[in-house]
Amino acid sequence: MMRIVLVFSLLLIHRTALPKIPISIDGQSVVTTIQIGVQASVVEIYAAEELQIWINRLTETKPPIITTNQLHSTPTLISIGIPQSSPEVRKRLDLPINLGNEGYRIKSFEDENRIMVGAHSANGVLYGCYHLLELMVSEHTGLTTADLDFIFSPRPNLALSPIDQRSQPFYPVRAVLEVNDPDWLARHRINMSGGEGIWNGTGIDDGLGTAFQYVDAARFELFQDLTGQERRQQIETLRNRFDLLRRRGIDSYLFMYVTGEPTEALIRNRPQLLGQPVPYGGSRNGVSYKPLCWSKPELHQLVAELVQEIVVTYPTLSGFHLRCWGYETRSCQDCPQCGGQSEAGQKMLWKLMFTVIQASRKVRPDFKFYISGYDRFWLKDPDGSYAARLPQGTIFSQKWGYDGEPSDQPNLSPKLLSRLGGLKHRLIILSHEVEEVMPLWMVEGDLFVNGVRRFPTTHPQPGLAGFTVQGAEVGLGQLDRLLSARINWNPKLDHLQLMRDFLTNRYQVESAGLILKSLRISGWALSNYFTDYAGTLTVTGQYGKGSAGFATRFWDIIGQSAVTDIFSIPDEQQADYAVNRLAGLLPQMQEASNLANMALAKINPVNVETTYNLKDTQRLLQMWTAFFESRLSLAEAVQLGYKGGKVHQVQDKLNSAIEYTRSMVPLIRSIGQFVPVFGYSRLTIETSLVEKLTAEVALIDNFAPETIMHQIDAYALNQAELKISGPLNFPNPLKDKTTFTYQLSRTVDDVSISIYTKSGRLICRVQDCSSRKGYNEQEWDGRDWNGSRLANGVYFYKILVKDDGDQLQAYGRLAILR
Ligand SMILES: [Zn+2]
Structure with missing residues (x-):
């Protein structure tokens, strides 16, 4: 008994006597040195540089970076690395196998003022260094849950209490689908960026049909809309960005609609690759879209050459984000071979997908793919046989909720999840989208966290690879981004504490609440x-x-x-x-x-x-x-x-x-x-x-x-004076079509709408329009008698109402602007 008490009190004394490890001491220029392995990879070097930059921001002292071959002369040493690159980490830090690929361990050795950050992968080292920096920010600001997004001024004294921490990501794919600041992405432990390249969401300039702009080879000159100089500039920018992402351990996926509208040069120079024009107001000319004909072997040949050239042009690009969704995925509908969304058309589209996949992997066998829009409107795969043929580890996605609305119900399809999981593919959820309230922002983090926690947080569900990081970059919408990055790493995270501390850091504790x-x-x-x-x-x-x-x-x-x-x-x-x-x-x-x-x-x-x-x-x-x-x-x-x-x-x-x-x-x-x-x-x-x-x-x-007013008896209804009010149309000006709206005081026999030019020439009449009592609407496609689209300009319309011998008309004005 005596002995136990003694040991206990010794421990207690030892514990309270343990000094903090100094990172910076007032009056001394450099207290800390950062040490990396001689064989450190780019990501490990980047991690060391981040430590250096942030310690400098926190303390205004700049710790030198040395390798394990060099001696250090400062009181404190921070050694980082994977066992393969750093002999120090290999010898001194026990890294359990179950730390996983991207997990890390941070341990301090107080007796020698040393902190070690080790992991099985360079990404793990980087994330461990950010964790260490967050501990420093915590120490600095006094807020329990810290984040590097905090606002602080430098302080000359900084010391850390003993550390022994390990952490590993819960979800393997922590993705963003927008083009974001690479530094922000790294700091928030993001490892996939899926919106690289040009993403304007139209299928114009961001589809396979315009992907020639990503390369500079002479054999594609015939299909280029951009000048060589414009393209080379763009290629340079993209290469630099992919390099930046790679250096931060982030996989970049080049975004492409399959297939998108072709370049004008291709339309001009290789018309034989195209099908019949498909009407689509969102096309280059605002009328129709000339789709690539999926059935042509020459097209497959060209696409294969093109994607191979892209893969060669960007050595640090990780994969393609191929999107088959909505209007941008168009085939020639009347073509007997393609057949749009019919079974035959689906077959053709899948064939094109595999042309892209096989060609890319011929050049780089580890080239990756992220496929969005799988099994929705396009790319049908009822029995999963196409998914089975895709490279293992292909990433798929599904929208959060019914349509990405702010909700705490992710509405995840268990069938899809088990199908893809069973094939060793990965499904990511396009998490809560601010799209619903754009251009405003809202903070949906609370709903998001509730939704994410519907899934088991003890071990991951097979196939469920993570939730994309979303949220506005403006206003307090930033909170969402912060949360959705962190909840992927640790779904049990105290999200309210994280939000409260973020706000406390900016507004003080009373306002923060x-x-x-x-x-x-x-x-x-x-x-x-x-x-x-x-x-x-x-x-x-x-x-x-x-x-x-x-x-x-x-x-x-x-x-x-x-x-x-x-x-x-x-x-x-x-x-x-x-x-x-x-x-x-x-x-x-x-x-x-x-x-x-x-x-x-x-x-x-x-x-x-x-x-x-x-x-x-x-x-x-x-x-x-x-x-x-x-x-x-x-x-x-x-x-x-x-x-x-x-x-x-x-x-x-x-x-x-x-x-x-x-x-x-x-x-x-x-x-x-x-x-x-x-x-x-x-x-x-x-x-x-x-x-x-x-x-x-x-x-x-x-x-x-x-x-x-609906509570008028039948007699009054019939006797109501014939009245028409509020003829309006929207949109006005119109591009493709418009809806006329008008109110009638009673249900009538007949309503027609006639459209006239400014000079009074009748060019079209819409018959049998909606004629009920109350509110009515009638759509018009903006075309004349012959079905031709009307030219831009101002037009008049007349709504003519006939009932029981009574006749009444109302006029309005509309404009066409395409
Ligand atoms: Zn076709």
């Missing part, structure tokens, strides 16, 4: 709203449409079509649902907004940028509050219409909606930073949002309340 609460409440409220919107039953009333197949953006939930959505709520029950739903969400958004106001009143911000970010947060939440107020007023107007409300009551609700929508305009104008979606400028974003809100106000203003 208020901001966090505010963001979480608004996140859940918006999630509820968008979950309805993405499904079939929507609070805006677009019944059956929702955002299915479309990533709904903020642009889509404001403006004339969004308002007419609400007016088209088909019955009293659904009107009640919409009103209850919105009435439930509104107070939540009000609370979130109030909390942001309180936080702003209390802040002690670190710098100008953090103040701007919080002001933006406040305006955003005020804007969402006004938005819900406006939608609730509209839904209440519709509800009154079903419940026999009076005209003036309905009109009051419409007026109130107008006020709330109007109040959103100055808020939009005062928001400092939007998410720069599609490369739009701030001005473009602001202008387009304000235009939509203004159009929305105009529509409600011109709306005849009688048209949503």
Whole structure:
């Protein structure tokens, strides 16, 4: 007993007596040396340089980097490396096998002021060094969960307590699909970048048909749209970027639509490779798209040569991201061989995929592939036989939720997961996408973490390889990026602590708590709203449409079509649902907004940028509050219409909606930073949002309340004076098609819409238009009698209503702009 007590107290004494390891001491220029193996790889060297840079930022002293062959003369030594490159790590650091490929161990040896960071792979070493730096930032800032994204000023004294830590990633693929800062990616332990090259999301300039621009070989000169100089510049930029990524242990995947629209030069010089034009407004000429004909052996030959040249041109490129999704994946539909999405067409598309894969791997047998859009609209693979033929380790992806909406339901298909997992492929989930609210940002981290934790966190599910890192780079949307990077590494992470510390670092502890609460409440409220919107039953009333197949953006939930959505709520029950739903969400958004106001009143911000970010947060939440107020007023107007409300009551609700929508305009104008979606400028974003809100106000203003009054008896219905109101069309100006909307005071026998030139020449008439009492809409494809697309310009239209001998007409003006 005595002995035990003695040992215990000795240990205790020893423990308290243990000195901290100095990294920097006031008055001494250099206290620490960084040591790497003589054979250190580029990634290990990069890790040492990162330690050097960050210790310098923290302490304003710059530790030298030496190799294991050199002697060090400072009190403290940090040795890093893998056993193969560093004899020190090999001899002194026990690295368990189960540390995995990218795990690491950090251990301090207090008696000799030494810290060692070791791993089985160079990536592990890099991640271990970041962990070590995070411990230093923690020590420096006093916040328990640290991150290198913290804001701090240098301090001359820094010492670390004893360390013995090991960590390893939970998910093997930690991916981003955008072109991001390589330093940020490395610091957040990302190992795959899937959006490299040109990604404009159109299939023009980012498809296989235009991939000639990535190479500079004479034999492709005939297919080039860019000049040699433009291309060489681009190649140089891309090469440098792939090198930067490789140096940070990140696999880069060159993005390509399969197949995308071909270059103009190819269309001109090798028309025999193309099929019949396919109508597509998003094409180069705005009319039709000339697809590559998948059935031609010459095309396969050319594609094989091209991808091989790409693989040779970029020695540090890891793989291709081949995307088969939506309109950009087009075949010649009328071609008997290709056949679009038919079974034969699918076969042809897969054949083309394998042409790309086999050709690339002939040059580099370890070349990798990431295939998005698998088994959705294209690339059907009902029995998994195509997946079985793909190189093992191919990465696939699926969207989060129903359509990437803010939700805590990733909606992962177990069938797909087990199919791909069984074949040793990997599935990544395109995690929560801010796309739903773009160009605004929101913090969905809370929902995301809840969703991720639905999967077992004891051991990974076979096939489930990770969640992509998403989130805005502006405003407090940064929190999402931080979280989604970290939760991939450790799903048990205390995400609230991480967010709170991030905010505390910027706004001090009191405001941080208020901001966090505010963001979480608004996140859940918006999630509820968008979950309805993405499904079939929507609070805006677009019944059956929702955002299915479309990533709904903020642009889509404001403006004339969004308002007419609400007016088209088909019955009293659904009107009640919409009103209850919105009435439930509104107070939540009000609370979130109030909390942001309180936080702003209390802040002690670190710098100008953090103040701007919080002001933006406040305006955003005020804007969402006004938005819900406006939608609730509209839904209440519709509800009154079903419940026999009076005209003036309905009109009051419409007026109130107008006020709330109007109040959103100055808020939009005062928001400092939007998410720069599609490369739009701030001005473009602001202008387009304000235009939509203004159009929305105009529509409600011109709306005849009688048209949503349903509680009029049959006699009154028949006797109602024939009236037509609010003829409008949207979009206007139109590119491909437009929808006419009008309200009728009673159901009529016949409605037609005639379109005239400015000089009054009739060029087209749409017969048998919608003719019911209330709100009507009628689509028009922008074509004349002959089916030809009309030229740009201003046109007039006449809506002619005939009923029981009565006849009435209304006029409107539209513009075509392509
Ligand atoms: Zn064809």
